[in-house]
Amino acid sequence: MAKVRILGPRERLEDVLRVLQDLSLVHLSAPEAAPLTHAELTAAQERERRHLAAALADVEHALAALEIREEATAVPPAVSRADVGRWARLAWHVRRETERLAARTASIEEERALIMKYQQFFSAFRALLQSEAQWPNATAYHVLLKGGDTATIPQLRASLQATIGQEFQLFSQPLPSGETAVLLVVSAQGAGRVERLLAEARVQEIPVPEAYGGKSLTDAIPRMLTRLGEIPRELQQIRERRRTLARDHGATLRTARAALHDRLVALAALPLTGVTSRAFVLEGWVPARARRTLDTGLSAAFGDEVVVSEVSREEWESEQAPVVLSNPRLFRPFETLVGLMPLPRYGSIDPTPFVAVFFPAFFGMMVGDIGYGVVLAALGLVLHARSRPGTTLRNVSEIIGPCALFSIIAGVLFGEFFGDLGRRWFGMRALLFDRADALIPFLLLAVAIGVVHVLLGLVLGAVSARRHPRQAIGRGVSAAMVVLVILALLAAVDVLPRRFFTPVVIGLLVAFPVLIVLEGLVAPIELLTTLGNILSYARIMALGVASVMMAVVANKMVGAMGSVAVGIVFALLFHLVNFAIAMFTPTIHALRLHYVEFFGKFFSPGGVRYQPFGHWTRVPARPRPAPRNSRQAA
Amino acid sequence: MNTVLTTLAAALAVAIPALATAWAQSRIGPAISASMAEKPELSTTAILLVAIPETMVILGFVVAVVILVRGG
Numbered sequence: 001m002a003k004v005r006i007l008g009p010r011e012r013l014e015d016v017l018r019v020l021q022d023l024s025l026v027h028l029s030a031p032e033a034a035p036l037t038h039a040e041l042t043a044a045q046e047r048e049r050r051h052l053a054a055a056l057a058d059v060e061h062a063l064a065a066l067e068i069r070e071e072a073t074a075v076p077p078a079v080s081r082a083d084v085g086r087w088a089r090l091a092w093h094v095r096r097e098t099e100r101l102a103a104r105t106a107s108i109e110e111e112r113a114l115i116m117k118y119q120q121f122f123s124a125f126r127a128l129l130q131s132e133a134q135w136p137n138a139t140a141y142h143v144l145l146k147g148g149d150t151a152t153i154p155q156l157r158a159s160l161q162a163t164i165g166q167e168f169q170l171f172s173q174p175l176p177s178g179e180t181a182v183l184l185v186v187s188a189q190g191a192g193r194v195e196r197l198l199a200e201a202r203v204q205e206i207p208v209p210e211a212y213g214g215k216s217l218t219d220a221i222p223r224m225l226t227r228l229g230e231i232p233r234e235l236q237q238i239r240e241r242r243r244t245l246a247r248d249h250g251a252t253l254r255t256a257r258a259a260l261h262d263r264l265v266a267l268a269a270l271p272l273t274g275v276t277s278r279a280f281v282l283e284g285w286v287p288a289r290a291r292r293t294l295d296t297g298l299s300a301a302f303g304d305e306v307v308v309s310e311v312s313r314e315e316w317e318s319e320q321a322p323v324v325l326s327n328p329r330l331f332r333p334f335e336t337l338v339g340l341m342p343l344p345r346y347g348s349i350d351p352t353p354f355v356a357v358f359f360p361a362f363f364g365m366m367v368g369d370i371g372y373g374v375v376l377a378a379l380g381l382v383l384h385a386r387s388r389p390g391t392t393l394r395n396v397s398e399i400i401g402p403c404a405l406f407s408i409i410a411g412v413l414f415g416e417f418f419g420d421l422g423r424r425w426f427g428m429r430a431l432l433f434d435r436a437d438a439l440i441p442f443l444l445l446a447v448a449i450g451v452v453h454v455l456l457g458l459v460l461g462a463v464s465a466r467r468h469p470r471q472a473i474g475r476g477v478s479a480a481m482v483v484l485v486i487l488a489l490l491a492a493v494d495v496l497p498r499r500f501f502t503p504v505v506i507g508l509l510v511a512f513p514v515l516i517v518l519e520g521l522v523a524p525i526e527l528l529t530t531l532g533n534i535l536s537y538a539r540i541m542a543l544g545v546a547s548v549m550m551a552v553v554a555n556k557m558v559g560a561m562g563s564v565a566v567g568i569v570f571a572l573l574f575h576l577v578n579f580a581i582a583m584f585t586p587t588i589h590a591l592r593l594h595y596v597e598f599f600g601k602f603f604s605p606g607g608v609r610y611q612p613f614g615h616w617t618r619v620p621a622r623p624r625p626a627p628r629n630s631r632q633a634a
Numbered sequence: 635m636n637t638v639l640t641t642l643a644a645a646l647a648v649a650i651p652a653l654a655t656a657w658a659q660s661r662i663g664p665a666i667s668a669s670m671a672e673k674p675e676l677s678t679t680a681i682l683l684v685a686i687p688e689t690m691v692i693l694g695f696v697v698a699v700v701i702l703v704r705g706g
Contacts, residue, residue: 440699538696541696542692588685592685595678595681596682
C-alpha cells in the first residue's frame with residue numbers, strides 16, 4: 001500500500017471527488033495536519049443527504065417487497081435533480097402500494113384462517129347447528145378448546161349444572177387440528193349466568209363474525225363458504241399486481257438505488273477532506289501498483305491543478321494501512337474461510353494460500369471416499385451453476401470442488417467407494433491402507449500431518465516476526481524444540497536408532513533455557529500447548545474412521561433387513577445421513593484445525609478492510625490492480 | 635475375562651468423554667446461540683466454541699483404539 005496526499009484548489013474539490021469515485025482506487029482517510037479543518041456539508045448538502053437517504057429507504061423497501069433479484073446495475077453517467085425527484089416519487093408510490101398489498105394479503109389470510117376454523121366447527125356439528133334454529137328460546141355458544149384443554153369439559157359441565165341446573169345441552173367433538181369443538185345450547189333464562197360463568201372460567205367463545213351477518217352460525221356459514229371460494233382469486237390478483245409493479249418499475253428502482261447510493265457515498269466522503277480557505281487536501285491509501293493509474297487519471301482530468309504526492313513510509317504506522325487480500329484465482333474462494341476471522345494486519349501473512357492447500361486436504365482425508373467425493377462434486381457443480389460470480393454461494397461451490405477432488409484422491413488411497421462397496425463389487429484395494437483396519441497407521445499419519453502443519457505455522461510465525469529479532473528467534477527455537485521432542489519420542493520407541501536419543505535430549509536441555517530467556521516463563525506452557533495442538537490432529541483419524549464405519553454399516557443393512565428392497569432403502573438412507581454428516585463435521589473440524597492450531601502460531605488479526613472510494617455495487621468489487629506478492633496482506 | 639475388561643475400558647474411554655462433551659456443548663450451544671442473535675458476527679467463534687469440547691471425545695476415541703489394538 002502507498003499512502004497518497006492529493007492537493008488542489010478548494011473550488012475543484014467536488015470535481016476531484018467525482019474523478020476519484022470513477023477511478024475507485026483510493027481508500028480515504030481523514031488528514032490530521034494542524035492547519036487543516038475538515039470540510040463540512042453545507043446546509044443544502046445536508047438537506048440533500050436527508051432527502052436521498054429517505055428516498056433510498058423507500059427504494060430498498062420497494063425492491064425487497066417486490067422480490068426483485070439483485071443484479072449489477074450501472075449508474076447513469078449524469079444524474080439530475082429531476083431524476084432524483086422522479087425516483088423518490090416513484091419509490092414512495094411503489095412502497096405505499098406494496099405496503100397496501102401486503103396489508104391486504106395479511107387481512108385475507110387472516111380471514112381465511114378464521115373461516116377455516118368455523119368450517120371445522122361446522123363440519124363437527126353440522127346436524128346440530130342446523131337444528132340450532134329450531135330452538136327459539138335458546139342461546140347457542142360456540143367454543144374451541146386447545147388440544148390440552150379437554151379436562152375443561154367435565155369441569156364446565158359440572159359448573160353449568162351447579163349454576164342453571166339441567167337447562168342446557170353441551171356437545172363436544174375433537175377436530176383434526178387437535179382442538180376440541182364445543183357447542184353449548186342454553187335456555188334464554190340461563191344465558192346471562194352462563195356468559196358470566198364462561199368469562200370466569202376463561203373459556204373463549206367464537207363469536208359469529210358481524211361481517212357475515214346473522215346471529216346464528218347456521219346463517220353465517222354459507223356466506224363464509226362463498227367467501228372462501230373468492231379468496232384464492234383475490235390473492236392471485238394481488239400477486240399479479242405485484243408482478244406488474246416489478247415488471248414496470250424494477251429496472252428503474254435498481255438504477256435509482258445505485259445512483260442514490262453513489263451520491264450518498266460521495267457526500268459521505270466530503271467530511272474526510274481537509275480544507276484551508278483556498279485549498280483542499282485528501283489523504284488515502286492506494287495499492288502500490290495502482291499509483292500510476294491514479295496519477296494518470298487525475299492528471300488527465302485536472303492537469304497541473306491537482307497534485308498527488310506519496311507520503312513517506314516513515315510518516316505512517318502499519319496499523320493505519322488498510323488491508324486487501326489478494327490471491328491467485330485458484331485460491332481466491334478460500335478468502336471466504338479466512339474472512340470468517342478478523343482480517344490480518346497490514347504487512348502480516350495472509351493465510352489464504354495455506355488454507356487453500358490444507359483445508360481440502362484435511363477434508364478429503366476425513367471423508368476419504370470416491371463415492372461421496374463424486375456426489376459432492378456434483379453438488380458443487382449444481383451450486384456453481386445456480387450462483388452468481390462474486391457471491392458467497394459461488395465461493396462455497398468453488399471450495400467444494402477441491403474438497404471433492406481430495407475426497408476422491410483419498411478414497412483411491414484408502415480403497416473406499418461408498419465404504420466397502422468398491423471392494424465387494426469391483427475388488428478395489430487400498431493403495432495406502434484400509435482405514436477400517438489400520439487404525440494405528442492412520443493415527444500416526446494424522447499426527448504426522450499435524451506436526452507438518454503446526455511446524456509450518458511456527459515457521460510462518462518466525463517469518464512474520466522478522467522485524468522483532470528476539471521474538472522471531474524465540475519462535476524458531478520453539479519450532480526446533482518441537483522437532484527435537486518428536487525426534488526423542490521416535491528414538492525412544494525405536495523408530496529412529498537409539499543412538500539419536502541422547503544427543504536429541506541434550507539439544508532439548510540446551511534449547512530450553514534459551515527459549516525461556518527469549519520468550520519468558522510462559523514459553524514452556526506454550527510449548528506444551530503446541531504439542532497438544534499436534535495431538536489435536538488425531539481428529540482427522542477419528543472422524544475418518546467414524547465415516548468409513550458408518551458407510552460399512554449402511555452397506556450391511558442390505559443383508560440384515562430380510563427383504564433386499566427394504567435393505568437397499570435403509571442403506572441408501574443411512575448413506576444419505578452419513579453424507580450429510582460428512583459434509584458438516586469435517587468442515588467444522590478442518591476449520592477448527594486452521595483457526596486454533598494453525599493460525600494461533602502466526603496470525604495477527606486487526607486489519608482494516610481496504611474499501612476504495614468508488615461507485616456503489618451490491619457485490620463488493622475487487623480492486624483492479626492486484627499486488628504481486630500474494631503471501632502478504634497488502 | 636481379559637477381553638471383557640479391555641472392551642469395557644475402551645467403551646468407557648469413549649463414553650465418559652462423550653458425556654462430558656455433551657454436557658459442555660449443552661451449555662455452550664444455548665449461550666452462543668443467544669450471543670449470535672445479538673451479534674451475528676460471532677459465527678466463527680460459535681464454530682470454535684462448539685468444536686472445542688469435541689476434542690475430548692476424539693481423544694477418548696483415540697485412547698479406545700489404542701486400548702483395543704494393544705490390549706486385544
